[in-house]
Amino acid sequence: MSRTVVISVDAMGGDKGPAPVVGGMAKSAAKNPDLRFLLHGDPAALKPLLQKRAGLAAVTEIRESTSVIAMDQKPSHALRHGRGSSMWNAIEAVANDEADVAVSCGNTGALMAMSMLRLKRAPGIDRPAIAVMWPSRNPSGYNIVLDVGADLRADETSLVQFAIMGAEYARLGLKLDMPRVGLLNVGTEETKGRRGHRSALERLNQMDRxxxxxxxxxxxxxxxxxxxDRVDVIVTDGYTGxxxxxxAEGTASLIGEFLAEAFRATPLSRIAALFAMTSLHRLRKRIDPRRVNGGVFLGLGGAVVKSHGSADATGVSAALKLAFRMGREGFAKKLAERVASGGTRVKDAGGFMPDIRKEA
Amino acid sequence: MSRTVVISVDAMGGDKGPAPVVGGMAKSAAKNPDLRFLLHGDPAALKPLLQKRAGLAAVTEIRESTSVIAMDQKPSHALRHGRGSSMWNAIEAVANDEADVAVSCGNTGALMAMSMLRLKRAPGIDRPAIAVMWPSRNPSGYNIVLDVGADLRADETSLVQFAIMGAEYARLGLKLDMPRVGLLNVGTEETKGRRGHRSALERLNQMDRxxxxxxxxxxxxxxxxxxxDRVDVIVTDGYTGxxxxxxAEGTASLIGEFLAEAFRATPLSRIAALFAMTSLHRLRKRIDPRRVNGGVFLGLGGAVVKSHGSADATGVSAALKLAFRMGREGFAKKLAERVASGGTRVKDAGGFMPDIRKEA
Known part of the structure; x- marks a missing residue:
């Protein structure tokens, strides 16, 4: 059943340079024999990093790129001057069918702009969306939220497409058979909401029947x-999302600081912190952004995973795992077929994601 | 310098009925000899509660009202059928100049609708806003965010007025001489943002000069x-806010649950929880919503404070303290003058909030 998946990796775009990227690749490669990498960046920097990792060089092909897109570069500037950068080349390999999916820790806006240009929107998709996993009370521990920044003012059609795409991503990423989808608003009454929201709601109600x-x-x-835990997928426009x-990130980080301060406040509380260390570590693990690392770009003609800019090896490995699943399932292509069919069963698609539940 | 402030209190509208309302009044009255209350509700329920609190009956006048606005009642329904309710009468007393400010723990939408009808918008104000205090890294411990639900799609003029009103509220509520105000957006670059945002930004830049x-x-x-801690006042439309x-509330509550679970996970962690109790209590105090209880309605022809629906006596007392300050300073009227003058000094207003810093 297994087939090789080629991931095209931008080695240079993240805040921390190529070291955590290669570290994450090594982690993933050790666990998954079906992974192959195209690694885009500066060979002089990448070769020594690769050679330190047993077995990684054998499944990785380095592709030289001449420049790096800076984190604070404007997407329009990156588009005009970014040709040949590690980010550009990572996407280009997917566009040329040399790789199944692209992964980058770089500048989100530039990555989306380049992906739009080179991979195009998938047929039938009005606007792509960026979807993230979000810690939640659900059994899986996560919800999916989209869009978080690609389409600042999504209209009715986009919101409906986001719902379909978010649900398919929940089937893949959260392994849910029948994800529950909700439209974000300022109240739950059907009469509330902006005009675009109300018509999207009606179309989704129809689909639900x-x-x-x-x-x-x-x-x-x-x-x-x-x-x-009332829904698995939350749909909203990119501005609100x-x-x-x-x-939410700000709130979590503020509470984390307050918690640390509370345990530093007195000599006794510093002793309490020693006793509480395991419990605090357990909490940190549950809200650790590295474990849910990877926003995915949905609705493009190819799969792109955006890892967090400051991801370490664990974070990069989580993003690669997600990318592997997307590549193996041909997710981007099947997603477009779903949207074209209005979110219901596609006759010719056969078993869409048939073996996802067999995966550990 | 002191003058009596009359607060008109809706005793019946909250989730927990009149007991925490009267409890909060007792707390505030014990600390502040300049407080008087008009208490709207069912005298049969209120009299015994009042009599249990030493001295409270002497500063409180009970006003009988015949009905209560339910928490889930639609604002439009409440407007049509809510005349004579405790909420209506609480606002009515401010409209008739019998009280300086109204306080309710009831249905926010109904309270805003009734306040709009009876108190009207202040002259020169396009749309009122609901402002809340938000835990933050600033020295005061809080930021102010508005609007959080009154004006779902605020236009350019409303956003500018919200900035002026939020800044004045920060002067009163956070005791800041020169509050820093920012416009909420998806990025900090001036070229980003919706059209209404960009023109609001330009007008605020002008005012800043x-x-x-x-x-x-x-x-x-x-x-x-x-x-x-980059700003004190965050301005946004009511939908986004x-x-x-x-x-943010959901995130804080999820982390709180995760924290509790982390300390319940093993016998050792339950022992750690005993040691950590003081530290955890210190944390809880810093993010306790009761301590920042009270959204305020800004831009009306009278002052209205919305307390949290499930506020206990501590929460109600915090809302009453805020209401007292607003009443003493004639905040609602002076705020309208500020907006009319475009957020700069008003010649005839003299010392706006002259003695606020002397208050403990």
Missing amino acids: QPDRRFHHVGYVEGGDITG NIALKT | QPDRRFHHVGYVEGGDITG NIALKT
């Missing part, structure tokens, strides 16, 4: 449901 | 700045 539906639409959800994501 | 400015405008801020607020 189809016998061959592939997700369940619960209606409007609120900000509190993003971390809750981006602000919600950064607000 | 005035020699008699009363706040400093820092430009765009992001979701992470809501809990940060509401979703950000509920997302």
Whole structure:
């Protein structure tokens, strides 16, 4: 059943340079014999890193690239001057069918702009979206939120497409048979909401009544449901999703600081911190962004995973795992077929993601 | 210097009925001899509660009201059928100049709808806003965010007015001389953002160059700045603000649950919890919503404070303290003058909030 998946990796774009990228590749390669890499960047920097990792050089081909897209570069500037950069070449390899999926820790805006240019939108998709996994009360531990920044003002059609794409991503990423999808709003009453939201709601309600539906639409959800267990997929425009994501990250980081300060406050509390260390470590693990690393670009003519800019080897490895699954399933192509069919069963697609549940 | 402030209190609208409301009044009255109350609700329920609290009956006048606005009642329904309710009468007393400020733990939408109808918008204000205090890294411990739900799609003029109103609220509520104000967006570059945002930004930049400015405008801020120390006041439309607020609350509550679970996980961690109890209590205090209880309605012809629906006596007392300050300073009226003058010094307003810093 297994087939080789080639991941095209931008080695240079992240905050921490190529070391954690190669470290993450080594972790993933050790666990997964079906992985191959195209590694884009400066060979002089990459070769020594590769050689330190047993077996990694054998499954990796280094591709020289002449420049790096900076984290703070404007997407428009990156598009004009970024040809030949490690990011550009990573995407280019997917566009040329040399690789199944591209992974980068670099500048999100530039990555999306280049992906749009080289991979194009998939047929039938109005606007691509960036989807992230979000810690939640659900059994899987995560919800999916989209869009978090690609389409700042999503219209009715985009919101419906985001719902379909988010549900398929939940089937792949959270291994759910019938993901519950909700449309983010300021209240749960059907009469509330902006005009585009109300018509998207009606179309999703209609889809929910189809016998061959592939997700369940619960209606409007609120900000509190993003971390809750009422839905698995939260659909919103990129403006709202981006602000919600950064607000949540800010809140989590503030509480983390307050917690640390609380345990530093007195000599006794510093002793308490020693006793509490295991418990605090358990908490940190549950809200660790590295474990959910990887926003995915949905709706393009090829698969692209955006890893966190400051990801370490563990984070990069998590993003590579996700990329592997997407590559193996031909996710990008099948997703477009789903959207074209309006989120119901596609006759010719056969068993879409048939063996995802067999994977550990 | 002291003058009596009359607070008109809706005793019945909260989730927990009148007991925590009267409890909060007792706490506040014990600390502040300048407080008087009009208490709206069912005298049969209120009289016994009042009599249990030494001295409270002497500063409180009970006003009978015949009905209660339910938490889940639609604002439009509450407007049509809510005349004579405890909430209606609490607002009515401010409209009739019998009280300086109204406080309710009830249904936010109904409270805003009734306040709009009876108190009207203040002259020159396009749309009122709901402002809340938000835990942050700033020395005061809090930032102010507005709007969180009154004006779902604020236009350019509303955003500018929100900035002025939020800055004045920061002067009162956070005791800042020159609050820093930022406009919420998906990036900090001036070229980013929706059209209404860009023109609001330009107008705020202009105001920032005035020699008699009363706040400093820092430009765009992001979701992470809501809990940060880069600004004191975050300005956004009610749709985005509401979703950000509920997302942050959800995140805080999820982390709280994870933390509790981490300390319950093993026998050793339960022992660690005993040692850590003081530290955890210290954390809880810093993110306790009761201590920042009270969204305020800005831009109306009278002052209204919305307390949390499930507030206990401590929470109600915090809302009453805020209401007292607003009443003493004639905040609602002076705020409208500020907006009319474009956020700069008002000649005839004299010492706006002259003695706020003398208050403990």
